[in-house]
Amino acid sequence: MRPLRLTLTAFLCMFICACGQLDLGGSHAKDAPPDEITDDEAPISVADALAGEIGEKVTVVGYYVGFVNGTSMSQAVYNESTIEKNTNLLLADRPACHFVEECLPVELPQGHLRDSLNTFENPELLGRRILIRGTLASYFRVTGLKSPTAWRLATDADKPVLPPDTAGTEEGTDPIDPVPVVTTFPKILPDATPVKRGR
Numbered sequence: 001m002r003p004l005r006l007t008l009t010a011f012l013c014m015f016i017c018a019c020g021q022l023d024l025g026g027s028h029a030k031d032a033p034p035d036e037i038t039d040d041e042a043p044i045s046v047a048d049a050l051a052g053e054i055g056e057k058v059t060v061v062g063y064y065v066g067f068v069n070g071t072s073m074s075q076a077v078y079n080e081s082t083i084e085k086n087t088n089l090l091l092a093d094r095p096a097c098h099f100v101e102e103c104l105p106v107e108l109p110q111g112h113l114r115d116s117l118n119t120f121e122n123p124e125l126l127g128r129r130i131l132i133r134g135t136l137a138s139y140f141r142v143t144g145l146k147s148p149t150a151w152r153l154a155t156d157a158d159k160p161v162l163p164p165d166t167a168g169t170e171e172g173t174d175p176i177d178p179v180p181v182v183t184t185f186p187k188i189l190p191d192a193t194p195v196k197r198g199r
Contacts, residue, residue: 035150045160059133062091073100081123105144129154
């Protein structure tokens with residue numbers, strides 16, 4: 001009788017230990033849904049992001065106009081999809097913008113954001129207004145947005161918050177999306193080489 005009890009006890013212990021190692025559907029950080037941009041967040045324009053402070057966490061609203069196909073802003077590609085997943089995108093305050101000086105480069109880290117925003121798998125996003133949250137940082141030797149945490153398509157209610165003092169800027173209205181567009185010049189970071197204006 002004693003050997004049977006010992007055998008049953010040993011079997012029960014092994015079963016309990018094995019259950020402790022099973023994945024019973026608990027939550028894991030890597031499987032957590034992506035962060036979401038709420039309606040009460042106040043997005044800023046691309047121009048204001050380009051003039052912002054490095055390290056500042058911001059939500060930017062702008063048009064998805066292209067991406068950088070290389071290592072510098074001079075290799076920007078506009079309104080074209082890629083033959084593979086692009087690792088960055090360009091945002092602008094105007095849908096037909098082809099000037100790198102007016103574009104904010106946005107990093108697309110590997111994972112959910114790159115999968116949902118690359119033009120190879122999502123060409124329909126080109127030309128659309130989107131909101132994306134991240135941190136202003138040096139990217140392609142200019143001010144860019146890195147470490148993004150969330151994005152979504154913009155709605156009519158998503159208007160960029162204008163700075164209180166816009167003296168010395170040119171303000172206009174985009175004919176397609178009548179959102180005030182404030183044109184400022186982006187800051188070139190210390191070791192940057194100015195990019196020639198091209199059409």
